[in-house]
Every structure is written in structure tokens, then in C-alpha cells.
Amino acid sequence: MAPAASRSLAENEELLDRLTQELTDLVDDGKLELAAGALVVHHPADRAELLECMPDAARDTLLSHLGDEDLAEILDFLDEEPRARFVSRLDDATLARILVFVDDQVGADIVEELPDERVNPVLSQLANREEVSELLSLPDDSAGRWMSTDFLALRAEWTVEEAFAHLRRERPDTGDHFYLYTVDNEDRLLGVVSIRNFITAQPEARLADIMVTDVIRLDQKTDQEQAAERIRHYGLLALPVVDEQGHLVGLLRADEVLNVQVEEATEDMYLQVGLGADVSPFSPILEALKVRVPWLMMNLVIGFFSAWIVSRFSKTLGEFTLLAAFMPIIAGHGGNAGSQTSTLVVRGLALNEIGKRDISPVVRKEFSFGLAYGLLAGTLTAVLAHYMSNGDVRLSGIVFLAMCGNVMLATLGGSMIPVLLKRVGVDPALASTVWLTTLTDWIGFLLLLGLAALWLEAPGSR
Amino acid sequence: MAPAASRSLAENEELLDRLTQELTDLVDDGKLELAAGALVVHHPADRAELLECMPDAARDTLLSHLGDEDLAEILDFLDEEPRARFVSRLDDATLARILVFVDDQVGADIVEELPDERVNPVLSQLANREEVSELLSLPDDSAGRWMSTDFLALRAEWTVEEAFAHLRRERPDTGDHFYLYTVDNEDRLLGVVSIRNFITAQPEARLADIMVTDVIRLDQKTDQEQAAERIRHYGLLALPVVDEQGHLVGLLRADEVLNVQVEEATEDMYLQVGLGADVSPFSPILEALKVRVPWLMMNLVIGFFSAWIVSRFSKTLGEFTLLAAFMPIIAGHGGNAGSQTSTLVVRGLALNEIGKRDISPVVRKEFSFGLAYGLLAGTLTAVLAHYMSNGDVRLSGIVFLAMCGNVMLATLGGSMIPVLLKRVGVDPALASTVWLTTLTDWIGFLLLLGLAALWLEAPGSR
Numbered sequence: 001m002a003p004a005a006s007r008s009l010a011e012n013e014e015l016l017d018r019l020t021q022e023l024t025d026l027v028d029d030g031k032l033e034l035a036a037g038a039l040v041v042h043h044p045a046d047r048a049e050l051l052e053c054m055p056d057a058a059r060d061t062l063l064s065h066l067g068d069e070d071l072a073e074i075l076d077f078l079d080e081e082p083r084a085r086f087v088s089r090l091d092d093a094t095l096a097r098i099l100v101f102v103d104d105q106v107g108a109d110i111v112e113e114l115p116d117e118r119v120n121p122v123l124s125q126l127a128n129r130e131e132v133s134e135l136l137s138l139p140d141d142s143a144g145r146w147m148s149t150d151f152l153a154l155r156a157e158w159t160v161e162e163a164f165a166h167l168r169r170e171r172p173d174t175g176d177h178f179y180l181y182t183v184d185n186e187d188r189l190l191g192v193v194s195i196r197n198f199i200t201a202q203p204e205a206r207l208a209d210i211m212v213t214d215v216i217r218l219d220q221k222t223d224q225e226q227a228a229e230r231i232r233h234y235g236l237l238a239l240p241v242v243d244e245q246g247h248l249v250g251l252l253r254a255d256e257v258l259n260v261q262v263e264e265a266t267e268d269m270y271l272q273v274g275l276g277a278d279v280s281p282f283s284p285i286l287e288a289l290k291v292r293v294p295w296l297m298m299n300l301v302i303g304f305f306s307a308w309i310v311s312r313f314s315k316t317l318g319e320f321t322l323l324a325a326f327m328p329i330i331a332g333h334g335g336n337a338g339s340q341t342s343t344l345v346v347r348g349l350a351l352n353e354i355g356k357r358d359i360s361p362v363v364r365k366e367f368s369f370g371l372a373y374g375l376l377a378g379t380l381t382a383v384l385a386h387y388m389s390n391g392d393v394r395l396s397g398i399v400f401l402a403m404c405g406n407v408m409l410a411t412l413g414g415s416m417i418p419v420l421l422k423r424v425g426v427d428p429a430l431a432s433t434v435w436l437t438t439l440t441d442w443i444g445f446l447l448l449l450g451l452a453a454l455w456l457e458a459p460g461s462r
Numbered sequence: 463m464a465p466a467a468s469r470s471l472a473e474n475e476e477l478l479d480r481l482t483q484e485l486t487d488l489v490d491d492g493k494l495e496l497a498a499g500a501l502v503v504h505h506p507a508d509r510a511e512l513l514e515c516m517p518d519a520a521r522d523t524l525l526s527h528l529g530d531e532d533l534a535e536i537l538d539f540l541d542e543e544p545r546a547r548f549v550s551r552l553d554d555a556t557l558a559r560i561l562v563f564v565d566d567q568v569g570a571d572i573v574e575e576l577p578d579e580r581v582n583p584v585l586s587q588l589a590n591r592e593e594v595s596e597l598l599s600l601p602d603d604s605a606g607r608w609m610s611t612d613f614l615a616l617r618a619e620w621t622v623e624e625a626f627a628h629l630r631r632e633r634p635d636t637g638d639h640f641y642l643y644t645v646d647n648e649d650r651l652l653g654v655v656s657i658r659n660f661i662t663a664q665p666e667a668r669l670a671d672i673m674v675t676d677v678i679r680l681d682q683k684t685d686q687e688q689a690a691e692r693i694r695h696y697g698l699l700a701l702p703v704v705d706e707q708g709h710l711v712g713l714l715r716a717d718e719v720l721n722v723q724v725e726e727a728t729e730d731m732y733l734q735v736g737l738g739a740d741v742s743p744f745s746p747i748l749e750a751l752k753v754r755v756p757w758l759m760m761n762l763v764i765g766f767f768s769a770w771i772v773s774r775f776s777k778t779l780g781e782f783t784l785l786a787a788f789m790p791i792i793a794g795h796g797g798n799a800g801s802q803t804s805t806l807v808v809r810g811l812a813l814n815e816i817g818k819r820d821i822s823p824v825v826r827k828e829f830s831f832g833l834a835y836g837l838l839a840g841t842l843t844a845v846l847a848h849y850m851s852n853g854d855v856r857l858s859g860i861v862f863l864a865m866c867g868n869v870m871l872a873t874l875g876g877s878m879i880p881v882l883l884k885r886v887g888v889d890p891a892l893a894s895t896v897w898l899t900t901l902t903d904w905i906g907f908l909l910l911l912g913l914a915a916l917w918l919e920a921p922g923s924r
Contacts, residue, residue, distance in 0.1 A: 270809070353743065368747055
């Protein structure tokens with residue numbers, strides 16, 4: 001078995017395809033017991049993967065042959081999108097029965113994602129209704145929504161021997177990890193006993209005497225991103241989660257935080273192109289229009305303004321049509337250079353690599369870079385203009401100045417916009433791109449066409 | 463103490479500023495013992511944070527007053543950028559002395575980041591030279607480079623009682639976690655004992671009889687991104703890392719994987735704008751030019767080609783200069799619409815939400831979206847053209863068709879380009895944007911100017 005376990009099914013597409021085919025064949029041949037057995041030998045995470053890959057009909061048949069606990073284990077490991085599809089095929093009573101075996105926080109997510117008309121019917125049939133409702137009352141994106149409620153707390157007044165007896169009695173099914181949090185008699189978090197101290201202490205020592213009381217903890221309402229960063233910052237495998245009164249209510253594990261990070265990364269990428277977190281590649285078209293059109297409209301209006309700027313220079317363009325050929329490259333290349341700068345600065349700010357003291361050196365450095373690269377790009381573009389215009393010095397000169405100026409201003413903007421956005425409390429990662437490319441477009445057009453207008457109208461220019 | 467621990471210093475800028483000021487004042491007053499004491503009460507992660515915020519002179523003075531072990535603890539928690547600055551201020555002998563107390567994998571990173579001329583002098587003075595050199599021989603970005611070498615292995619032939627005695631003797635300083643991996647007498651990984659089984663087993667039971675042998679593991683050369691995904695996929699707090707012969711060599715912890723994810727995210731963002739992973743906002747200008755210019759040049763050449771396309775239509779533009787005003791908006795808005803689509807598809811592919819079977823429905827759906835939104839954007843742009851041209855029906859018609867066509871093709875391209883890139887083995891996240899915006903620029907110009915040329919040259923058009 002060991003070699004197979006060194007790669008997950010998701011990483012081994014060939015094996016995944018073959019196993020999916022075999023399972024589907026078994027189901028199609030009516031050998032459902034065999035198929036269920038062949039599925040269950042895999043890790044629940046891989047079972048979820050296999051089911052996702054099967055054709056709908058065969059999967060539904062197989063699912064109806066699995067027990068509630070098996071289904072629950074699969075739900076624990078499915079990603080949001082396939083989980084919603086899976087849940088949509090279960091009736092309310094079956095879902096409520098299965099949810100009892102699912103982790104509370106996963107159960108809360110599932111209930112929350114249900115269509116409105118299913119929420120109450122499912123909740124009312126749910127045996128662990130209270131726990132799930134409590135989690136649902138926490139803010140979305142809070143640490144409490146990601147915590148595991150499956151943990152053991154030890155009373156601080158117990159001796160090591162009593163704690164041991166408790167552990168043997170409770171037989172914690174925590175698999176790979178082991179935390180010895182101590183609480184008072186009202187379940188308020190008091191401390192944590194290190195494994196080292198626990199193992200080497202005298203049996204009659206009180207936990208209160210060997211525990212560490214300065215426990216890094218999370219409030220259940222802490223924002224998930226902050227919680228993730230705290231776990232990463234301190235290099236911990238888990239943090240205890242407490243409510244407002246300090247009661248130990250859960251445990252945020254570092255592996256859950258990996259899911260938080262993936263979700264946050266998706267949200268950030270989506271927001272950059274004006275997509276809400278709820279949109280998916282499978283959203284129906286009307287929903288997609290509703291979510292995606294507002295951002296597109298904002299860009300369209302910005303574009304209308306660009307069109308208006310350019311239209312002011314109709315006379316100049318009419319006399320010198322080659323200018324139009326250089327509009328896109330000067331505007332666009334300013335955007336390219338500026339986006340390198342803004343990516344460096346946005347990321348530096350996000351990772352705290354760029355502190356307050358670093359801002360002005362970074363802005364100065366980027367401006368020097370813009371100057372150096374602007375001269376290079378301007379020269380190359382002027383050479384192209386020279387050939388395309390059969391040696392028109394005016395065009396080369398205008399193109400050189402416009403490219404050089406736009407690249408310089410783009411690196412200045414690319415370094416300053418994220419800093420300014422951060423100062424006014426807007427996430428620089430999300431808004432910098434739109435502002436920067438708008439700026440480089442407008443400045444590029446104004447420089448190119450404005451310089452041309454000045455030159456053409458200057459006495460003796462023709 | 464407890465309430466203070468509920469937020470890290472990095473999250474509490476006000477407190478961080480105040481503490482930094484107090485520390486700096488103590489150092490400036492020559493009260494170095496007090497300052498060192500005030501620093502050491504904080505978690506090593508927060509010490510690193512505080513030191514980063516101090517002025518250079520005060521920090522250097524304070525650092526020279528810390529012991530080797532204190533310095534090593536701080537190095538373990540510093541991010542790459544500040545760590546390199548910190549290390550650059552230490553001489554070779556001091557660094558080699560400190561590195562012995564640092565985690566091996568952090569030590570390897572530090573040695574690797576040293577300027578070439580320092581690597582051998584430092585390595586030759588390093589007491590744990592062999593361990594560090596071995597890690598350095600592993601591929602960059604491999605699981606082995608992130609693993610902790612600080613773990614305990616138990617012999618499978620031991621009884622539970624013997625294992626307990628071993629643990630008491632070794633007093634594992636593993637703080638918050640506890641893994642009971644079993645090995646054979648040549649240290650090859652055999653299995654893992656669950657805490658539950660370990661606590662509840664009879665003292666005379668052999669570990670071999672209570673261990674699970676189907677251990678999900680990592681090869682030390684496994685790519686870091688794959689390793690991260692495997693930990694997330696299976697929802698584990700750590701995975702054992704083995705070498706080619708199956709010897710247990712380390713432990714990849716989920717909290718380290720958080721660092722892997724942050725590094726990968728930075729790399730992805732950087733690569734999208736042509737920045738190498740080694741570049742930083744603080745790179746000297748010549749280095750920045752070397753790293754950043756190649757990508758910019760590629761974009762410049764693409765831009766030259768756009769300029770050439772537009773220049774082919776000089777005659778048309780000369781007769782109809784308002785067309786120039788609509789060039790940027792039609793090209794750019796195709797890019798906007800297409801980037802929403804490509805973001806959805808790229809992310810869907812990365813998270814395996816879009817499987818093979820989903821590709822053609824998604825492409826079809828995006829094309830319908832493009833059709834619907836293209837009609838809307840085309841109509842609005844045509845209305846603008848109507849007003850700007852004082853009612854020229856030709857311009858409105860051309861603008862409508864070009865916008866509509868470019869948006870439709872952009873959504874088609876935005877959904878198909880990532881899929882095609884993935885099929886030829888190129889990371890869709892990195893290359894999709896460049897290809898897509900190139901495509902929407904070229905198609906936008908060709909549609910707008912090409913349609914105009916056809917219309918103007920058609921008999922009876924004027």
C-alpha cells in the first residue's frame with residue numbers, strides 16, 4: 001500500500017482515470033457492493049475525487065448505496081463547488097441525517113450554501129441543529145467558521161495521572177495531532193501543557209503547575225485572513241479559538257488555514273476583474289451578467305473618457321494619421337512598466353517587506369528605473385517611427401518623448417498608487433491595476449497627441 | 463499576559479510603533495541590558511518584527527548584545543528579505559556560530575542566499591556542515607527544503623512501554639505537536655501510531671501491531687507546490703518526508719506549507735508581469751533592469767506589431783479620424799471582458815473545479831455571455847459614436863460590430879487559451895493574460911479598422 005500513498009489520486013491523472021472507469025463499469029454491471037467496496041479502500045479525500053470524475057448516473061447510483069457515515073466522510077473532503085452539486089441531489093431528510101456525521105463547521109457551510117427554501121426544512125430535521133446554528137451566527141470569513149469543534153480540554157486542577165485517565169477513557173479520535181489545552185471549571189481557556197512537560201512530569205503534578213498560561217489564541221470572530229496570518233507568523237500547527245467570555249470553543253488547524261488561503265487567493269483574483277466571490281464558471285448566464293456587468297460598465301465608462309480625450313485631437317490625427325499607430329503601444333507599454341512596479345510594491349506592502357521607512361527609497365528607485373527604461377523604450381519606438389514614417393523627425397521626436405514620459409510616470413504611479421490606496425484604507429491589491437492602467441492610458445494619449453498638436457501648430461513646424 | 467497574546471504585534475501597528483520607540487530609546491540611552499530583556503519577553507516572531515522596525519544603528523547595537531541562541535531564534539522567524547539584510551551585517555565566524563542553533567532548513571536557505579564569496583567561508587566553519595550541505599543538494603522548491611529535521615522516530619519493534627521510556631528520556635521539544643512515526647532498524651519509515659492507539663494500548667503491545675502502515679508520505683524531492691496541495695487535500699497537520707530509499711528524513715508541517723503558499727503566490731504574481739522570483743523592491747537598479755527588461759521587450763515587440771497593423775490603415779484613418787478615438791476602447795474592453803473569463807477558467811483549472819468533462823459547457827457558456835454582453839457594450843459604444851460624430855450611421859455601425867465581435871472573441875479566447883496552454887504543459891495562470899490581451903488588441907484593431915476600410919471603399923458608401 002505504501003508506494004500508492006506517496007501520490008494522491010488528484011496528482012495521478014492516469015490512475016484516477018483508470019479507477020474511475022473501473023468503478024463506473026462495476027456500477028453499470030450492477031455490482032454495487034463491489035463498487036462501494038472498491039471506493040471505500042481509498043482515503044475519503046480520494047473517494048471525493050473519484051466520485052467527482054464519474055458520470056452523473058453512475059455516481060448517483062453508487063451514492064445511493066453508501067451509508068450515511070461514508071457519505072458524511074466524503075462531504076468533509078469535497079470542495080465547495082462539487083459539494084454543492086452533491087448536496088443538491090440529496091433530499092432534505094437524507095441530508096439532515098448525514099449532516100450529523102459531518103464536522104460542524106462543514107455542516108454550517110453546507111446549510112449556508114443551500115437554496116433559501118431548503119434551509120429551514122433541513123435545519124429543523126438536524127439533530128445537531130444548535131451547534132450548526134451557533135456557527136451560522138458567526139460572521140462569514142471569521143476564524144470560528146473554519147475551526148474544528150472536535151477537541152479535548154483538560155481541567156487545570158487535574159493531576160497528570162487524572163488527565164491520562166481521562167484521555168484513555170475518552171480515546172480522542174484526533175488522529176495525527178494532540179493538544180493539551182487546559183480550562184477552568186467553566187471551560188474558559190487557561191493554558192496549554194506541552195507534550196514534553198506532560199510526558200516527563202510526575203503523575204501527581206497538577207496541570208496548573210506545568211501549563212503555559214500565555215497562550216496565543218483567536219477570537220471566534222477574528223477575520224479568517226488575520227487568523228491565517230497569525231498561525232503563519234508564529235509557526236504553529238493550530239490555535240485555540242475562544243468566544244467573547246474566553247470559553248474554549250474550537251481549534252483552528254493549520255491545514256484548514258491552507259483552505260482559507262486558497263479561498264482568499266481566489267477572492268483576490270476574482271475581485272481584480274470585478275467578480276464576486278460567489279460567481280463560478282458554472283453560474284447561469286443571467287447571474288453571470290448581474291455579477292460581471294457592473295465592473296465591465298465601470299471600465300466602459302473609463303474607456304468612453306479615453307475616446308473623448310482622443311477625439312479632441314481629431315484635427316491633429318487627420319494631419320498625421322501615423323500617430324494613431326503609436327497610441328496603443330505608448331499607452332499599453334506604460335501599463336506594462338507600471339504593472340511591474342505596482343506588483344512589486346503591492347506584494348511588498350502585503351508581506352510587510354515595505355515598511356513606512358522604505359516607501360520613499362522604493363518610490364525613488366522605481367522612478368530611476370522608469371527613467372532608465374523609458375529612455376531605452378523611447379529610443380526603440382522612435383527608431384520604429386523613423387522607419388514607418390520614412391524618416392519623419394517630428395514623429396520620432398514626439399514618440400520618443402511620449403513613450404519616455406509615460407513609462408516614467410507609470411513607474412511613479414505604480415509605486416505611489418498602492419501606497420496611497422493603503423493609506424485611505426482600500427486594499428491596494430484590488431484597486432491598483434484599474435487605477436494604474438487608466439492613468440497610463442490617459443497620460444499616454446495626452447502626451448502623444450498633445451505634443452503632436454503643439455508641434456504641428458508651432459510656427460515654422462511644417 | 464493572555465489578552466496581549468490574542469493579537470500579534472504585526473497586527474497591532476500602534477503597539478508595534480510604541481514598543482519600537484521604547485526599545486530604541488533604551489538602546490540610545492545605553493541601557494542595553496534592559497533593552498535586551500524587553501525584547502526577549504516577546505515571542506521570537508514578534509522579536510523579529512520589532513527589530514525590523516528599529517533604526518539601523520540602534521538595531522545593530524542591540525543585536526550585538528544578544529546571545530547566539532537568541533539571534534538564532536530570531537533568524538528562524540524572519541522573512542527572507544529582512545533575514546538577508548540581518549545576515550549581511552554578521553561576519554562569517556559569527557554567522558557560522560549562530561547557524562548551528564538555527565533549524566537546518568532555515569540554515570540551508572540562509573547559506574544559499576549568501577553572496578557567492580561568503581558561501582564557502584561560512585560553510586567551512588559550520589559545525590552542522592553535513593546536514594546543511596545535504597539539504598542544499600536537494601532541488602530548490604522541493605519538499606525537503608521546507609521540512610523540519612527535528613522529529614522523533616520510534617522503532618516498530620518496541621513495546622508501548624519502551625516507546626514511552628524513550629520519549630521520557632528524549633524529552634521531545636516539539637511543543638505543540640506529536641507524531642509517532644515508526645521506523646525499522648535502518649530508519650526506513652514503516653508506519654504511524656495514532657495517539658489514540660498509543661494511549662489506550664497495553665504497555666506490552668508492540669508498536670508494529672498497533673501502527674497504521676499505509677502512511678501518506680512525501681519524497682524529499684517532491685515539488686513544494688505538489689507537497690502543499692497534498693497536505694491540503696488530505697487535511698493533515700504534517701506529512702513525513704522520506705528519501706529515495708524510504709528513510710525517514712524529516713517532517714513537512716502544515717504551518718511551513720503556509721509559507722510555501724505565500725512564496726508560490728508571490729512567484730505567480732511576479733511571473734505574470736515578467737519578474738523573476740529573486741527580484742525585490744530593493745534590488746539595485748542594474749539588477750532590476752536585467753530582470754525586468756526581457757519581459758518588457760517582449761511586450762514592446764508585440765506593441766510594435768500592433769502599431770504596424772494600425773499603420774496599414776493610415777488611409778482609412780485619414781478619412782475618418784474619429785476611428786482613432788474608438789481604437790483604445792474596443793481593444794481594451796475586449797481585454798476586460800476576456801480577463802474575467804480567463805480568470806474564472808484559470809482558477810477553475812487550478813483548483814480542479816473544471817474537469818475534462820466541464821470544458822465544452824464552460825466554453826459554450828462563456829461564449830453566450832460574450833454574445834449577450836457584446837450586444838450591450840456594442841450598443842452603448844454605438845450610441846457614444848452617434849453623439850461624437852453628430853449622427854454618422856457608418857461610424858456607429860462599424861463601432862457596434864467591432865465591439866460586439868471583439869467581446870465575443872475575447873470570451874471565447876479567455877476560455878480556450880488557458881485550456882490550450884494547460885494541454886501543452888504551460889502554466890495557464892502565467893501566460894494567459896499576455897496572450898489574451900495581445901489577441902484582443904490585434905482583433906480589436908483589425909475589426910474596427912478593417913470594417914471601416916471595407917465600408918469606405920464599398921461602392922456608394924460615401
